Amino acid sequence: MLSADIQHAVPQIDGTPEQQEAMTALHHEFNVTTQRARTIVQQFVEEMEKGLDHEGATVPMIPSFVTGRPTGQEKGKYLALDLGGTNLRVCEFELKGDGDFSVHQQKYVVAEELKTGDMRHLCDFIADCVDNFITEFGSHHVDHSIQLGFTFSFAVNQTDINRGTLMHWTKGFNCTNAIHKDVVVLLQDAFLRKNVQVHVAALVNDTVGTLMANAYRYPKTSMGIILGTGTNAAYYEKLGKIKKWKGAEQVFDEMVINMEWGTFDLERRVLPFTIYDNKLDRESINPRKQLFEKMISGMYLGEITRNVILQLVDERILFSGESSADLNKQWGFETAYLSTMVVDDTPQLDHVRHILEETLQIPSTTHGDRQVVKEIAIAVGRRAARLSACGVAGVLLHTGDIHTGADIAIDGSVYEHFPHFEKYMVETLQELYGQDIANQVRFSLARDGSGFGAAMIAMMAHKASLAKQA
Template sequence: MSRAVTEGASEDDARSQVEDVLLPFDLPLEKLCEVSKRLDENLTKGLTKETHDKASVKMLPTFVRDTPDGTENGDFLALDLGGTNVRVLHVRVEENLQNLLYKKPIPEYIKKGKVEELFNYIADVLAESLKELELKEKVLPLGFSCSFPCEQKDIDKANLIRWTKGFACSGGVGCDVVKLLKEAIKRKEESEEHNLFQVYKIQPVAILNDTVGTMMSCPYKDQSCEIGLIIGTGTNACYMEEMRDVKRVEGDEGRMCINTEWGGFGDGDDGSLQDVRTEFDKKVDLSSSNQGVHTFEKMISGMYLGELARLVLIEMTEKNLLFGGKGSKALSTPYSFKTPFISEIEKENTGLKRAQEILKDLGLSAKQKDCEIVQQVCETISTRSAQLCGAALAAVANRIRNNRGLSHFSTTVGVDGAVYAQHPHYSDRLQKTVQKLAPNCTITFVKTEDGSGNGAAMAAAVVKRLKRKKSTSSFLK
């Protein structure tokens, strides 16, 4: 790490004080191993009927029972309901064609209105997008990617748990979002004499979240992918679990994708992360709009990394270790130090210069040694994030290997998210941690492209393949 000191303290004394502030973020391998084991215990707790309700890691069944095997073919639609936009994509699987048909922002009044108005808006966007297609008289299976927490009841049934991302639609919580979509499409059909839905036969067949979409978008090219990982604004993971261990769903044959919702690891009375949380983590939680929840996510995701760095910089300034002890109004403003700043400041060759520019924009008088300390702060916080994420991923990989009775397990992890994609060293730090904590697993990391869209279409394609296989088997009997 970079070494630097400021005026007002001897070199050794200042260096020691900087290290003291950052020391709580330094996690030795033994502690990371403990975190990994604790998460594994929580995975089991979330899967078990008797303990699920009290589990901080919810382990939600997705009813996705297989990944693409390369035989999928045909035309599919993907509907992506995110926090900002509604998107519709056309995916032709055998040609690996992905075509964004339509993208439309969701107005604020729709986000705060009745849930029927939201889904009417979605149906309008879907209808408008169909004008771009030349696939009339075909049945178009649709994969629906919904970025809000849902409790799935089947591959095409999911009840909304709560609104997030600034939405507050009335009447939606507890409702089946696929049913809401179908009802909106029907209303659209009845309201227009020559409706596109009567020409393009839309058949919603699968619903999934962005994490599952990330996993599903990868295997068409790499069929060994059995884990999906998100490291962006938030963090989450999913993986293919043995059905015999999915106690909340009937059946014990085959596998099912489990949406871990590991961002909640350490929530409530769990206490699994109390010995690794710093005072800065606790401050971030207290100032958040969702106190006491998403404990793990607040320690490692892009939503909070910049704020953690800002709080550390403030403490160092107050200790006269930075900026001659003089802060600024901007630095005192919550979330003014953006997470992308961390990636920019850690870049080789240009990082220190970029630090100087960022600090100047924040109204701070920064010398070279100040920039070096800021770079050290960024490196420390992003490294802890990567190591904690690596410890969690190692828990999942080791679990799969043990469940299958393998001496060695090889798989591919589909990864999406700006923190992983944009940080210059994050992926290396993550992979090194996984290698140390899961030495009997060989893991290949693949950055996916538009998992929420492409993955939703691939999920629909897999459902179609499995239904075709089941129909053929029944006929042969």
């Protein structure tokens, strides 16, 4: 079987000998070899088992309280709220059965000051947006509270289907008066203050929502992954393996686990950290946290690339040692630039030139400069994909689905838009387990699935609540 080193040979560029030497060094530094991948997968399995066994483990493995599987025949109208990145999404889904549904939705931009201000202000903003949405789209619920599923894409210690305390912020959020507080209570209080007739029926992690949304259409879906601004995964786990579960005896035999896998390898045992990753982590708002996430998600890939470019500028290997104010600005190199650069097949790499010279205001670039920058973008993205595949392989090895096959739902801009991301993931699985097994792992894009999943879980929670009252 071909190793990663053979499959992805060091590219030859027509720049200077120093550029070729630097490119060769970077290629090896960012390459996740097959042997390294095996080591990471094994560590993933061990960390999963620790998280299922006891609280306080590096990978938290949080019970979601979601225990059923959709049939695809569910019907009804439910609201969903999706918070976890640049935008807040408010949606109303109508489930029509046979895996079919329709949706009205509206996006609202979350101002930067709301992301780092008091949590009460953020909740008031959310309540205002929901009120605006209901007024504008005229939801047909008038005599009782509207049932809402709240997708909250941050680490929450869930204590019931609609209860959970925030463990820590990620993805640029850092609101005060929120850590160790119940986020549903905070939001429900805001609805009460604003006199918005909405009941938060379910608190849903975006990855759990992605899994459930895909399962409405494809009931055999067993895993959901987010590969976007941040990253996470959720999957169905046998209740007997959740050794830390303290809930009352239940009539279910499996539950969705929200892994919070972005925290993997906090101890730095197996991940291939570079000086560029260390610089990014040190300068982030949450140093020494979410290390796996910082190597594979959209919030960080552009910054890793910028760090590499600046290092080569300082060594006078790129741009004759010339930089720019934009390139020197933290987060100034957007991850979206990588996708544009990777697919640039023009003879003089005109798209790469435009980003470097027109957008980032680099005084001038040679063809060799542009080749190096394109290869950096490829290397950073490919490493992210291979590491993501290691996480997938760890889950499938733990559950045994690696031998029986699995349907996996993935949402997120990195997976959807970074060129060849899925191909790199599949290649990694092939290297680890062979062609036949890799062919049994089916990835599907579940675009904006987390909102739909939240509505689904709100529906399931509401019906369970009514059944208890009956």
